[in-house]
Amino acid sequence: MTIAGDVRATIDGLRAQLVVLHAELPRNNLVVWTAGNVSARVPGRDLLVIKSSGVSYDELDAEAMVVTDLDGNLVEGSRSPSSDTAAHAYVYRNMPEVGGVVHTHSTYACAWSAIGLPVPCVLTMMADEFGGEIPVGPFALIGDDSIGRGIVETLQHSRSRAVIMKNHGPFTIGRNATEAVKAAVMCEEVCRAVFLARQLGDPLPIAQQHIDSLFHRYQNVYGQG
Amino acid sequence: MTIAGDVRATIDGLRAQLVVLHAELPRNNLVVWTAGNVSARVPGRDLLVIKSSGVSYDELDAEAMVVTDLDGNLVEGSRSPSSDTAAHAYVYRNMPEVGGVVHTHSTYACAWSAIGLPVPCVLTMMADEFGGEIPVGPFALIGDDSIGRGIVETLQHSRSRAVIMKNHGPFTIGRNATEAVKAAVMCEEVCRAVFLARQLGDPLPIAQQHIDSLFHRYQNVYGQG
Amino acid sequence: MTIAGDVRATIDGLRAQLVVLHAELPRNNLVVWTAGNVSARVPGRDLLVIKSSGVSYDELDAEAMVVTDLDGNLVEGSRSPSSDTAAHAYVYRNMPEVGGVVHTHSTYACAWSAIGLPVPCVLTMMADEFGGEIPVGPFALIGDDSIGRGIVETLQHSRSRAVIMKNHGPFTIGRNATEAVKAAVMCEEVCRAVFLARQLGDPLPIAQQHIDSLFHRYQNVYGQG
Amino acid sequence: MTIAGDVRATIDGLRAQLVVLHAELPRNNLVVWTAGNVSARVPGRDLLVIKSSGVSYDELDAEAMVVTDLDGNLVEGSRSPSSDTAAHAYVYRNMPEVGGVVHTHSTYACAWSAIGLPVPCVLTMMADEFGGEIPVGPFALIGDDSIGRGIVETLQHSRSRAVIMKNHGPFTIGRNATEAVKAAVMCEEVCRAVFLARQLGDPLPIAQQHIDSLFHRYQNVYGQG
Numbered sequence: 001m002t003i004a005g006d007v008r009a010t011i012d013g014l015r016a017q018l019v020v021l022h023a024e025l026p027r028n029n030l031v032v033w034t035a036g037n038v039s040a041r042v043p044g045r046d047l048l049v050i051k052s053s054g055v056s057y058d059e060l061d062a063e064a065m066v067v068t069d070l071d072g073n074l075v076e077g078s079r080s081p082s083s084d085t086a087a088h089a090y091v092y093r094n095m096p097e098v099g100g101v102v103h104t105h106s107t108y109a110c111a112w113s114a115i116g117l118p119v120p121c122v123l124t125m126m127a128d129e130f131g132g133e134i135p136v137g138p139f140a141l142i143g144d145d146s147i148g149r150g151i152v153e154t155l156q157h158s159r160s161r162a163v164i165m166k167n168h169g170p171f172t173i174g175r176n177a178t179e180a181v182k183a184a185v186m187c188e189e190v191c192r193a194v195f196l197a198r199q200l201g202d203p204l205p206i207a208q209q210h211i212d213s214l215f216h217r218y219q220n221v222y223g224q225g
Numbered sequence: 226m227t228i229a230g231d232v233r234a235t236i237d238g239l240r241a242q243l244v245v246l247h248a249e250l251p252r253n254n255l256v257v258w259t260a261g262n263v264s265a266r267v268p269g270r271d272l273l274v275i276k277s278s279g280v281s282y283d284e285l286d287a288e289a290m291v292v293t294d295l296d297g298n299l300v301e302g303s304r305s306p307s308s309d310t311a312a313h314a315y316v317y318r319n320m321p322e323v324g325g326v327v328h329t330h331s332t333y334a335c336a337w338s339a340i341g342l343p344v345p346c347v348l349t350m351m352a353d354e355f356g357g358e359i360p361v362g363p364f365a366l367i368g369d370d371s372i373g374r375g376i377v378e379t380l381q382h383s384r385s386r387a388v389i390m391k392n393h394g395p396f397t398i399g400r401n402a403t404e405a406v407k408a409a410v411m412c413e414e415v416c417r418a419v420f421l422a423r424q425l426g427d428p429l430p431i432a433q434q435h436i437d438s439l440f441h442r443y444q445n446v447y448g449q450g
Numbered sequence: 451m452t453i454a455g456d457v458r459a460t461i462d463g464l465r466a467q468l469v470v471l472h473a474e475l476p477r478n479n480l481v482v483w484t485a486g487n488v489s490a491r492v493p494g495r496d497l498l499v500i501k502s503s504g505v506s507y508d509e510l511d512a513e514a515m516v517v518t519d520l521d522g523n524l525v526e527g528s529r530s531p532s533s534d535t536a537a538h539a540y541v542y543r544n545m546p547e548v549g550g551v552v553h554t555h556s557t558y559a560c561a562w563s564a565i566g567l568p569v570p571c572v573l574t575m576m577a578d579e580f581g582g583e584i585p586v587g588p589f590a591l592i593g594d595d596s597i598g599r600g601i602v603e604t605l606q607h608s609r610s611r612a613v614i615m616k617n618h619g620p621f622t623i624g625r626n627a628t629e630a631v632k633a634a635v636m637c638e639e640v641c642r643a644v645f646l647a648r649q650l651g652d653p654l655p656i657a658q659q660h661i662d663s664l665f666h667r668y669q670n671v672y673g674q675g
Numbered sequence: 676m677t678i679a680g681d682v683r684a685t686i687d688g689l690r691a692q693l694v695v696l697h698a699e700l701p702r703n704n705l706v707v708w709t710a711g712n713v714s715a716r717v718p719g720r721d722l723l724v725i726k727s728s729g730v731s732y733d734e735l736d737a738e739a740m741v742v743t744d745l746d747g748n749l750v751e752g753s754r755s756p757s758s759d760t761a762a763h764a765y766v767y768r769n770m771p772e773v774g775g776v777v778h779t780h781s782t783y784a785c786a787w788s789a790i791g792l793p794v795p796c797v798l799t800m801m802a803d804e805f806g807g808e809i810p811v812g813p814f815a816l817i818g819d820d821s822i823g824r825g826i827v828e829t830l831q832h833s834r835s836r837a838v839i840m841k842n843h844g845p846f847t848i849g850r851n852a853t854e855a856v857k858a859a860v861m862c863e864e865v866c867r868a869v870f871l872a873r874q875l876g877d878p879l880p881i882a883q884q885h886i887d888s889l890f891h892r893y894q895n896v897y898g899q900g
Binding site for chain 3: 707708709710727728729730754755758780782783785786787788789790791792814816817818841842843844870873874
């Protein structure tokens with residue numbers, strides 16, 4: 001398979017964008033060493049762009065981003081794609097509205113993953129961003145579609161852009177890669193704040209109609225029109 | 226409404242100051258992504274200067290600061306003001322001694338907010354800065370005067386420059402914006418230290434007359450004359 | 451009182467050294483805003499050099515360091531000395547072997563201060579540096595010799611270079627200011643590690659003869675001859 | 676003993692590499708002040724390269740790295756080798772497959788060391804990197820072969836590249852120094868995440884066959900072929 005001329009510029013642009021977005025992961029303390037990856041769907045094509053496997057965050061450049069089809073087969077690039085590519089690809093195949101996916105092993109989300117409980121919605125910023133609790137996905141092994149299926153089945157029953165896979169860590173989605181990175185940052189932040197709240201006492205729930213109101217407003221009013 | 230020539234320089238100065246002060250929020254780990262905002266009253270005018278909504282901390286400049294009246298209506302600037310402007314404006318309308326307001330979702334303050342308990346005064350630095358416990362304000366939804374009213378009603382019965390709004394996060398005030406930012410930094414720091422103390426055991430209270438003595442001295446003696 | 455010519459160079463050197471050492475406090479996350487101070491005794495003179503009060507860590511320079519006598523009276527410099535100068539001065543008057551003193555409100559040490567318990571010696575690095583537990587000093591108000599006396603009386607019965615003053619925070623000492631800063635860094639580090647250990651379970655004590663052996667070796671063998 | 680010409684370049688290369696790798700320790704928050712050290716075996720020779728004792732991380736250069744034989748005797752360099760050299764040397768003498776060793780006092784690993792419990796394998800990244808729990812080694816005093824023997828005896832019964840020595844801290848190994856540094860980074864990260872999980876509740880174990888599967892895959896498939 002060769003890249004048609006008319007998507008050349010799009011892919012080059014996504015590569016450049018992913019270099020910048022990957023740098024947000026260590027900057028926001030979401031990853032150590034080479035862990036974590038961000039991908040973007042190539043709009044209108046059955047292709048995605050993702051980090052190659054085991055690359056240092058000091059060596060991130062456009063060359064470190066590779067193109068695969070939506071079965072995870074390498075289409076362009078000289079390096080092996082991230083070992084999590086199958087999970088990203090499954091999400092793109094099954095959630096057409098998703099344009100970006102992020103996976104990290106951010107520490108507080110991993111702590112919640114190890115006990116297998118959803119993060120309750122007890123802060124307005126959580127209602128704003130996630131529209132409710134952050135759900136837990138099933139335990140799944142790497143190597144086939146298990147992780148991707150677990151992500152999709154969990155997120156399809158939730159407004160949340162984040163799912164915490166049991167004993168593993170968070171995956172986040174967005175209409176584009178920037179939104180997915182924002183969700184990864186906010187996911188770790190609320191995992192941390194709610195962790196701390198639980199150490200202090202019993203967090204106060206927010207009533208469902210207030211969660212709905214906050215989520216609706218934030219998704220439609222916040223930011224620059 | 227147009228900005229009269231004689232407040233032009235004042236507003237330009239406040240814009241420049243707010244760029245510097247907003248940079249203190251990520252530097253002191255009080256915010257992630259675009260959360261948080263600092264405002265300043267325009268002295269002698271029914272105007273305030275505040276960050277526009279959803280701006281990245283990498284893109285902070287004087288243009289990102291907008292001017293509104295004390296009902297939160299945009300007076301100068303091409304962007305939408307912070308979605309928290311109504312709360313800031315309410316404080317300025319009702320607390321004439323206040324010249325600066327800060328709102329963050331700093332993590333430890335949010336943890337206290339989720340359990341809805343005031344932070345007890347168990348450290349001398351807390352007595353110095355806040356003159357006692359940091360009080361909790363009511364749960365309030367964004368969109369009208371509820372948050373502003375909750376802030377004002379809580380702070381009017383306290384010496385504290387910080388209030389932690391339930392399930393939401395901290396607001397701090399000062400005679401000017403710098404004081405309000407300092408209060409935001411100190412609020413998170415004492416929320417963190419007292420959180421940790423509570424994990425270790427039962428924090429020892431400081432006697433009221435000692436709190437009074439520390440607060441009086443710090444407000445009147447500390448710093449350069 | 452004027453500074454004799456023969457101590458001019460010594461004082462200028464100490465000022466420069468204190469600029470560098472103060473920068474270690476924010477770098478090691480021991481302070482926020484303007485909190486914290488380092489002082490050095492002027493060898494052979496009844497003088498000390500210390501940070502002036504309420505100075506930002508961004509504005510540290512030799513001018514921000516002032517000289518006082520050992521009663522805390524300003525001898526040289528145009529700014530008010532740190533509000534903690536009386537405590538530093540008391541230590542120098544009463545512990546002739548001390549050449550440097552540091553005070554911070556580092557967070558984990560403050561947490562221990564709020565419950566008023568010594569930090570037990572359960573790590574070899576703690577035996578190395580402190581020769582046993584870090585003791586707790588009495589609650590004392592600022593404004594007279596109470597804090598200084600509490601520091602001295604506590605440290606005179608301990609091998610530790612750190613004392614945690616109740617409801618307040620740590621003071622550390624050293625033969626010179628660098629040693630005192632190192633003790634401040636290590637104090638916060640062990641306060642944090644032992645805090646965490648207590649959350650996990652019951653920390654295992656180290657036998658007294660092993661503590662003695664580690665302390666003796668570290669004080670005499672470690673580093674470059 | 677003199678360095679034969681044919682290992683000159685090898686040793687110079689290892690020195691340069693160790694400068695870079697030591698910088699990873701403070702960057703990943705594994706050390707404070709002068710604590711921590713990385714060593715590398717000189718391939719095919721009974722020699723190792725290691726940091727000298729008590730050197731500041733601001734002053735790391737090739738000169739700060741010294742060469743010793745596998746009994747810890749200085750062979751090349753003008754400074755005293757790290758006080759932990761005997762432990763490193765013991766590992767190289769007894770584990771011929773090891774090419775790099777790291778020792779830190781990273782905070783969360785120290786917390787686990789103080790309670791003397793192994794870190795249970797409850798996260799897939801832990802199965803990937805360590806193949807199971809991180810074991811605890813015995814309490815041992817510095818000064819003879821006790822620490823080295825404790826490390827070797829513990830690691831010989833484990834797939835883990837990390838051991839947490841009781842009341843002391845972690846040692847990690849690798850086929851080369853880079854692998855040992857990676858293991859030190861991952862050790863602290865999983866000590867932190869599992870600490871947090873235990874505060875939230877009872878971490879869910881991962882079944883042994885899943886741990887085996889994850890470990891096998893990560894050791895053989897991850898990264899660039």
